[in-house]
Each structure stands twice: as C-alpha cells, then as structure tokens.
Amino acid sequence: MTGRLRPGTTPPARSFAASAPRGYRLRQWLKILAVYSAIVAALAFFLFPYFWMVASSFKSPGDVTAYPPVWLFAPTLENFRELIGDMGALSALRNSLIVVGVSTCLALIFGSMAAYALARFKIKGKEAIALEILMVRMLPPIVSVIPLFLLARQFGLFDTYWILIAIYTLMGLPFVVWVMRVFIQEIPRSVEEAARVDGCTRLQVLFRISLPLMLPGLAATVVIIFMFAWNEYLFATMLTSSAAKTLPVVAANTVKPRGIAWGVASAAGVLMSVPVVVLALMAQRYLVRGLTFGVVKG
Amino acid sequence: MRVRIEGLWKQFGGHTAVRDVSASIEDGEFFVLLGPSGCGKTTTLRMIAGLETPSAGRVFFDDEDVTFYEPRRRDIAMVFQDYGLYPHLSVVDNIMFPLRVAGVAKAESRRRACEVAERLEILPLLKRKPPQISGGEKQRVALARALVRNPKVFLMDEPLSNLDAKLRVSMRAEIKRLVSDAGITTIYVTHDQIEAMALATRIAVMNQGEMVQIGNPLEVYDRPATSFVAGFIGSPPMNMFDGRLNDAENFEVSPRFLGEAMSPARLRRIRDRAPSIGDVVVGIRPEHLKLSPSDQATSAIVELVEPLGQDTYVYLRADDMPFIAVTDRTTLQVGDRVEVSVDEENIQIMVRETGRNVTASLDV
Numbered sequence: 001m002t003g004r005l006r007p008g009t010t011p012p013a014r015s016f017a018a019s020a021p022r023g024y025r026l027r028q029w030l031k032i033l034a035v036y037s038a039i040v041a042a043l044a045f046f047l048f049p050y051f052w053m054v055a056s057s058f059k060s061p062g063d064v065t066a067y068p069p070v071w072l073f074a075p076t077l078e079n080f081r082e083l084i085g086d087m088g089a090l091s092a093l094r095n096s097l098i099v100v101g102v103s104t105c106l107a108l109i110f111g112s113m114a115a116y117a118l119a120r121f122k123i124k125g126k127e128a129i130a131l132e133i134l135m136v137r138m139l140p141p142i143v144s145v146i147p148l149f150l151l152a153r154q155f156g157l158f159d160t161y162w163i164l165i166a167i168y169t170l171m172g173l174p175f176v177v178w179v180m181r182v183f184i185q186e187i188p189r190s191v192e193e194a195a196r197v198d199g200c201t202r203l204q205v206l207f208r209i210s211l212p213l214m215l216p217g218l219a220a221t222v223v224i225i226f227m228f229a230w231n232e233y234l235f236a237t238m239l240t241s242s243a244a245k246t247l248p249v250v251a252a253n254t255v256k257p258r259g260i261a262w263g264v265a266s267a268a269g270v271l272m273s274v275p276v277v278v279l280a281l282m283a284q285r286y287l288v289r290g291l292t293f294g295v296v297k298g
Numbered sequence: 299m300r301v302r303i304e305g306l307w308k309q310f311g312g313h314t315a316v317r318d319v320s321a322s323i324e325d326g327e328f329f330v331l332l333g334p335s336g337c338g339k340t341t342t343l344r345m346i347a348g349l350e351t352p353s354a355g356r357v358f359f360d361d362e363d364v365t366f367y368e369p370r371r372r373d374i375a376m377v378f379q380d381y382g383l384y385p386h387l388s389v390v391d392n393i394m395f396p397l398r399v400a401g402v403a404k405a406e407s408r409r410r411a412c413e414v415a416e417r418l419e420i421l422p423l424l425k426r427k428p429p430q431i432s433g434g435e436k437q438r439v440a441l442a443r444a445l446v447r448n449p450k451v452f453l454m455d456e457p458l459s460n461l462d463a464k465l466r467v468s469m470r471a472e473i474k475r476l477v478s479d480a481g482i483t484t485i486y487v488t489h490d491q492i493e494a495m496a497l498a499t500r501i502a503v504m505n506q507g508e509m510v511q512i513g514n515p516l517e518v519y520d521r522p523a524t525s526f527v528a529g530f531i532g533s534p535p536m537n538m539f540d541g542r543l544n545d546a547e548n549f550e551v552s553p554r555f556l557g558e559a560m561s562p563a564r565l566r567r568i569r570d571r572a573p574s575i576g577d578v579v580v581g582i583r584p585e586h587l588k589l590s591p592s593d594q595a596t597s598a599i600v601e602l603v604e605p606l607g608q609d610t611y612v613y614l615r616a617d618d619m620p621f622i623a624v625t626d627r628t629t630l631q632v633g634d635r636v637e638v639s640v641d642e643e644n645i646q647i648m649v650r651e652t653g654r655n656v657t658a659s660l661d662v
Contacts, residue, residue: 193349194382197453198396198443199370208399212386 050273056266064262079267087264089250089271096247097275099161100229103168107225108218110169111176116210118177119184130177137174145238152239159240167235172225179224183217184210219286227276247272299360299450299483300325301346306355308341315341317507319355323483323500328474331487332494333504334530339487340455342504346485347453348372359450370399375444376453380460381436383428389439390415390424396447414442417476434465445476452477452484458493470496491531495519503527521661524653528581528646534611536646537587537621541580543647545569551580553598553616559640564660568647572656579653581646584611587623589630592637600634614638 056064058075083089117123118130148167149158157163187210195205211218233248240249251268254261280287301323308316316338323329331339344350346357348369357365364372375396376382383392390411397407415421418438423431428439437457444452457473458466474497477484488494494501495515502512503526511523522528528536541551546566551557569575589598589612598616605627612623612630616638623638630636648655 188380188382190378190380190382191384193369194376194378194443195384195395195399196349196369197347197374197376198447199399201368201370204399209384 053266053269056263057270059263059266061261061263064266079261079263080271082261082264083250083254083267083271087250087253088245089247089268092245092247092250093271095161095244096230099164099244099246100168100226102161103165103172103229104222104226106165106169107172107176108222111173111221112180112214112218114173115177115180116184119181120189130181133174133177136170141171141234145234148235149238159242159244161244163239164236164244164246167239168229168232171232172229175225175228176221179221180214180217183214187213216286219283223280223283223287226279230272230276300358301329301451301483301485302358303342303346304356304358306342306345306357307353308338308345308350309353314507316345316352319504319507319509321502321509321512323485325483326481328477328484328486328497328499330494330498330501331485331504332491332498332501332530333489335489337504338507339489339504343453343455343485343487346451347374347376373450374453375447375449375451377440377444377455377457379456381428381440381457383436383439383443385428387427388424389420389426389428389431392428392439393442393446396443400447410446411442414446418442418445433460433462434469437461437465437469441473441476445480448480449482452480452482452486454484454486456488457486459488459490466493473497492533495531503530505530521655521658522581522646523655523658525579525581525648525650525655526653528648528655532583534584534622534624536581536583538579538581539619539621540650541578541647543568543575543578551578553619553621553638555598555616555638556580556582556640556645560642560645564642567660568656571659572649572654575649575656577650578656579648579650581648582621582640582644584622584624586640586644587621588639589614589623589625589628589636590639591630592635594635594637597635597637600630600632600636603628603630603632 057079058077059070059073060076060078063070063073114133118126123129148163152158152163191213192205192209195209196202200208231248232246233252236246237249237252240246247268251265251272254265254268302321304320306316306319307314319338319342321329331342333339341350345352348364348367348371352365355365356363359372384395387395390408393411393414394404394407397410398404402410412421412424415424418441420435420438420442423435423439428436431439437460440457444454454473458469461469470493486494486497498515500512500514501518503510503518505526511518511527513521513523518527519531522531522536525538529538539551539553539556541549541557543549543565546562546569549557549560549565598614600612601615601620602613604611604613609624610626610628610630612625612628614621614623614636643661645657646655647657
C-alpha cells in the first residue's frame, strides 16, 4: 500500500485514480487496453470482408484472383462499367428503390395504424388477430411462390412493380405490427390524454405527441424491413423477368456458368450495400434511442 | 364555474363502474371524490374531463351540457396520477404546451410559463426533460402545466399518490394555497381520507360506484351517513360492534358500557325514526372513549399501548370485544384495568342490513 492517503492531505481537485495505489492504476490501464483491443478485433472481423469487397470491386480480373492476394493494385472502373453497361444494374437499382421504398412506406403506414389499434383500443379477439398477422410471417416463402406466380400471370401482374410491392408490404407488415405495438404500449396513456385535455384534437395528439415518441421505434423498424425487402431474392427472381428486375437478381447473375465474375460480383455488392448503409447512418441516432426506449418513459 | 353531474352511469362490459351519481359543485369549490380503489371515483372524474363517455347521465358546466364534448372543448386542466408529462419535450415546453396549442404566441407563452414556474420554484429545471427530474419535481411541472392556462375547472386524479409521505404533506398544502389563490373550481380524486379532509370544502364519499355521502369534512367525520363512511373516514378507524335494538328499554351490545351510556330517551328517538330497526352496528370513534383507572373485574383491560408522541393508541378488550382508544400521553400499561365511559351523542347506531346511520340526523 505505497500510495496510501495520509489524513488531511487530499486536495479535493486530485482525482481518485491519481491518488490510488500504483497497482490499481496499472490494472485500470490494462482494463482499458483490453476493452479497446476487443473493439478493434470485433471491428476487423466485421469490417474486413466489407473492405475486401470494396477493394475487389476496383480490381482487374487478374488482381482479383491473384494468389497470394495483392494489396496494392491499379484501380479500375471496369467492373462497374460491365455491371451498369452490360447487366443493366442502374435500371435494377431504380426498380429496387421504387419497389422497396414504396413497400416499406406502405408497411409502415398500415402496420403502425394496426399496431396502434391493437395496442390501444378494446377489440374482441385482439390477441388472435395479432397472432394471425404474425402467421403470415411464419409461412416459408417457398410455399407461396408458385401460387403467387400463377396469380401474377393470371392478373397480368407478372414482371411489374405491383406484385413485388404487394408481397414486400405483406412481408414487412407483421414485423411492423409486432414491434410498433410494443413501442406504442410503452407510451403511457396519460400522456396522450393530457394532450387531449390540453386542447389537442386526436390528430394533433398523433402528430405532436405520439409520433415523436414512436420515432425511435419507427426508425429501427424502417431499417429492418427495408433490409428484408432489399435483400429479397426468391420472389424477385420468380416474379420478374426484365422490366421489374431488382438488384439482388442482377447481383446473382454475376455467377455465370463459366465461373464467378468476382470483380463484378463485388461491384454489385458495393452498389447494393450503399443505400442500406446510408439509411442506417441516417437512422443511427434513433436506433440508439430505440434500444434504450425504457428511459424515455415519462 | 359551476359543475353539475346528473345521474351519471358508466358500464364497462358487464361491470358497472359508476352507478347513478349526481352532484352539484359550486364555483370556486374544492370538491374531493373520496373512496377506496375501484369505487368509481376516477371514472367519474374522467367523465367530467371528457376522457370517458357516460353510459347514461349528463355533465353540465354552468348551464351548458358538455356530456359529449371532446376534452379540448371543455377548457379544463387535469393533473394525472403519473403526471402525464410529455417525455420528448423540455419542462418549459411542457408548461407552454396548452398555450401553444391554443395559439398563443411563442414569446407570450414562454413569459407566462416562466411566471408559473417561478411561483412553483421550478425555474432551474426549465431546460431539462421529464425523465431527468425527480417525482416531486414532475409533480410541480404537472401542476404548472395545469395552472398556466387559467382553466375553468381543475381536475386532479390522485396527484400526490406517487410521492413519499413527507413530500405529500408539503405538496398538499401547496396545492391548497395555489388553488385557493386561483379561485378555480377544483375536483380532486383521492383514496386518502386525511388528504381529503385537509383539502376539501366538500367531500363526496364513493363506494362501489355509488356516491354515499356529500358534505363538508367535519360533517362527514362527525355524522357519517352509513357504516361504510363511518369505517372509511378516520384513523385509526371507528370501533364497530354488532348489537340489537328491539325497543327503547332493550338495547343489547357488547361491550356493555356502550349500551349503558345510551339513555332511554335517546333510544326512543332513534326508534321513532326507524321503527323497524333490529340488528344494528354500533360505532364509536377512538378519541371519544374516556379512560379512567379502575380495579373492578368487569372493566376493560389494556392489551397494547402505542405511544406515538402526540397521541397514544390504547388497544383494549372488554366483554371479550377488542377495540382501540386514542388518548393523550398516559401512564397506562399492558394488563391495567380501566373504566371506559362515552357520551351518548358520540355513539353512532347504524342499521346492520342497509348500513344507514340512524343517529346521523339526531343532533342537527
């Protein structure tokens, strides 16, 4: 106990760590070092594949398959040119953005309204309705893909935005309902009632009080259902041929009978991941709040 | 403003929460709805607020029928049990909210919010958000939000029940001061009879959805209309014993000192008012029992003494019936024998079957 305090000699400004025994300080440093090493290791584990994909998308075919892997290479836009020029990735990107954007919005609007009703109103068989909605989600897509294909042909919806928008909305809906229901239940009733007494119409209550309080939940939900729909491949490949083809289908086309075009595949990966990354960054502030929602309670 | 409710009923599914409740609350009155939990007092308040629609009956503000008005059209302010603060708005925005919704300019709203905040001593909190302040502070913010608008009616739903005992007493006094300064008609719900006695100009005692008695606090205390009111109001509660009153000369109750205290003349008057009376409940408040040392074998015996400082609770037993007396400081000890005496006008006699207090109107 070398650094032991003598009575009356502790100036208040001195921090505890500074006046603590040396062994203790060393242990603190080691702890911090361990934490940071763990963070760096985790980041490397998750980010390296992404880095490798981005790097590969700028490599020439020779560099991509070089062994041992090359770290320094002459960057080329050849992969992107092939992806956009020969494979029509830009129109697929547009299709994806429209289909996924519209279906996410629809799922969010209808899902939130359903969630509000299920959370707040007295409805007979409320739990049964909620479970029913969840069951849609539990059905393996492969079961419904053939019937949907036949329906789409019959109604002239094959290879249109409409069929994909409808399916992605239906797939996102149960998730929105179940997540938002919990978020809405977390908002104390008295908060909404106070607003009504304070002079708000029901609609004003929704926009001035309920929606801002639901925002963290909405942000988290948006990111998740957007990603589900954005990555969806099975329906997209079965129900479109050219006009409404989405990005995952194009990306999969990089796997060709004569081999995998690694450079082009990486370029497709980069192109596909950009909107998701942007969305996640935009929602980040709310995502963190969404995870700590309990703290917001009045 | 005068608030009048007429024959209010509220049913939830098969359950009747409020049963034919009527009351007229005068302008500037502090009216307390008092009752145990589940008695319908909060539902009644919510119907006055417009947060519940009555199954039957009418609500009038002055002479305007507001029964089916939305809350916002009633010009009321309400303090909720869990405060109902807006968690995403700062304290000052919370207080300004009713003004902003009503279309008052931002600067003016802020000025008035600060004024109220100063009166409630929450100026240092204005920039913080509700989750960052303590329960007592939330309570003040909720009050400030209610006061800022000069509403026609104040509604408070157990506003003090989430505070600790000490804070509750100081906030109670503060609410009384603020409300009487503002001179606004107030309807206040509580299950705490002491709070009700302390605040009210009139108390309405509710039980099982019905309004059992309306009166000023001492009236309700001294002349409870039913055995429920008698038992609910007062701490420690009134001592109650089963008895029989066949005729003026034949009044049986155990312990016997109660029967001996009643004069035949008084019993006759009770019989005159309630000719068919038979089985009764006899009630006596603990502070109306007078104790004097005795050595007779028939007198009461002290079983427990609780010296609480100001008062002393003495637990006694006589004729095998336990009861409690409240006295000043005393030298009585466990096992002591005491003579118990009472004044006949302090004895309440209630019909056992209906609970009606037949002595309540005797001495008016």
